[in-house]
Amino acid sequence: MTDLFSFELLAEDGNARAGIFHTPHGDLPTPLFAPVGTQATVKAITPNQLLELNAQLILSNTYHLFLRPGADLVAEMGGLHNFMHWPRPILTDSGGFQVFSLSDTRKVDMDGVTFKSHIDGSTRRLTPETSIQVQEQLGADIIMTFDECATPDDRTYIERAMQRTHQWAERCLQAKSRSDQALFGIVQGGIYTDLRTQSAEFISSLGFPGHAIGGLSVGESKMDMHAILELVNPILPKNKPRYLMGVGSPEDLVNGILRGVDLFDCVLPTRLARHHAAMTFTGRLNMMNASFAHDPRPMDENCTCYACQNFSRAYIRHLIAAKEMLSATLISIHNIHTLLEIARRARQAIFDRRYATFCAEFLANWHHRTSKGAL
Numbered sequence: 508m509t510d511l512f513s514f515e516l517l518a519e520d521g522n523a524r525a526g527i528f529h530t531p532h533g534d535l536p537t538p539l540f541a542p543v544g545t546q547a548t549v550k551a552i553t554p555n556q557l558l559e560l561n562a563q564l565i566l567s568n569t570y571h572l573f574l575r576p577g578a579d580l581v582a583e584m585g586g587l588h589n590f591m592h593w594p595r596p597i598l599t600d601s602g603g604f605q606v607f608s609l610s611d612t613r614k615v616d617m618d619g620v621t622f623k624s625h626i627d628g629s630t631r632r633l634t635p636e637t638s639i640q641v642q643e644q645l646g647a648d649i650i651m652t653f654d655e656c657a658t659p660d661d662r663t664y665i666e667r668a669m670q671r672t673h674q675w676a677e678r679c680l681q682a683k684s685r686s687d688q689a690l691f692g693i694v695q696g697g698i699y700t701d702l703r704t705q706s707a708e709f710i711s712s713l714g715f716p717g718h719a720i721g722g723l724s725v726g727e728s729k730m731d732m733h734a735i736l737e738l739v740n741p742i743l744p745k746n747k748p749r750y751l752m753g754v755g756s757p758e759d760l761v762n763g764i765l766r767g768v769d770l771f772d773c774v775l776p777t778r779l780a781r782h783h784a785a786m787t788f789t790g791r792l793n794m795m796n797a798s799f800a801h802d803p804r805p806m807d808e809n810c811t812c813y814a815c816q817n818f819s820r821a822y823i824r825h826l827i828a829a830k831e832m833l834s835a836t837l838i839s840i841h842n843i844h845t846l847l848e849i850a851r852r853a854r855q856a857i858f859d860r861r862y863a864t865f866c867a868e869f870l871a872n873w874h875h876r877t878s879k880g881a882l
């Protein structure tokens with residue numbers, strides 16, 4: 508690890524942890540939720556609005572930026588921080604997940620992956636070395652090793668993909684040349700405990716400044732996800748941050764923190780906003796619900812976000828019906844606030860040594876409301 512990055516573990520409560528990850532663009536208080544800006548923008552939200560929400564870290568996708576506008580252009584424009592005008596830390600993924608989830612045709616070999624662009628059908632290739640090169644050109648603070656995310660139920664394939672992921676992790680370390688970026692290794696192995704153990708031990712041995720758990724929330728059961736977190740986190744070094752990739756529904760967040768995860772990212776708050784769903788501490792609200800037509804209350808009566816302080820359910824429902832873009836912006840502001848606030852309250856609960864109670868109360872309220880028929 509370079510001197511520019513360090514993780515301070517400040518408090519533990521059971522397996523839940525509170526800490527700070529220091530980066531060149533600022534400190535990240537953990538547990539932390541990172542909104543996703545797939546194409547170098549968090550959809551429908553300005554960077555200024557993200558700062559007002561006190562978002563600390565955002566994620567951007569290497570696969571998308573590699574295809575469009577291209578890493579050369581982002582580098583020419585001064586890197587991702589400058590290009591998208593975001594002054595705080597950024598994390599880029601390696602492109603691995605999208606190559607396997609978005610590209611129609613792909614051919615994996617030991618050296619890398621050849622695939623067809625989902626934008627124009629052109630043939631493209633990513634290897635561990637090119638993924639790191641692209642991520643160095645993009646210039647995020649946290650970058651990820653190139654991995655192969657296999658479907659959850661095919662053990663033979665998952666084992667092969669895990670071995671490849673391990674070899675690629677070593678090649679990514681070799682290829683990395685910038686000292687102002689922290690490269691995180693990714694643990695794979697599907698839902699198989701022996702493979703996950705092997706992967707966590709191997710990836711931990713390589714000396715990364717942080718570790719990610721990949722290949723979860725891809726169709727496995729919640730019980731399997733929790734079991735894998737309970738298995739993997741104790742193997743990973745305590746003094747380095749743990750990042751659960753692509754996971755960030757409210758219940759997954761509190762459950763992940765309970766099992767020792769520090770960082771999360773998810774497209775859910777902005778994606779749900781575009782589908783008219785508001786996330787609250789007790790469940791989801793479909794803002795198109797007819798009962799909101801004359802409702803003067805905010806989306807969430809207990810929320811302090813800009814949208815809830817100033818706008819009624821009736822107004823937001825009107826914006827959606829009139830197909831006004833502001834509806835997506837206001838619901839996104841609220842949804843991102845909700846996830847950031849869950850992480851902030853979780854962090855305080857860890858400091859107060861009452862995380863298990865916080866988690867149990869949160870989940871009891873969440874399930875209660877959801878079962879009563881909210882979206």
Ligand SMILES: [Zn+2]
Pocket residue numbers: 806807810811812813814815816840841842844
């Ligand atoms: Zn709100």
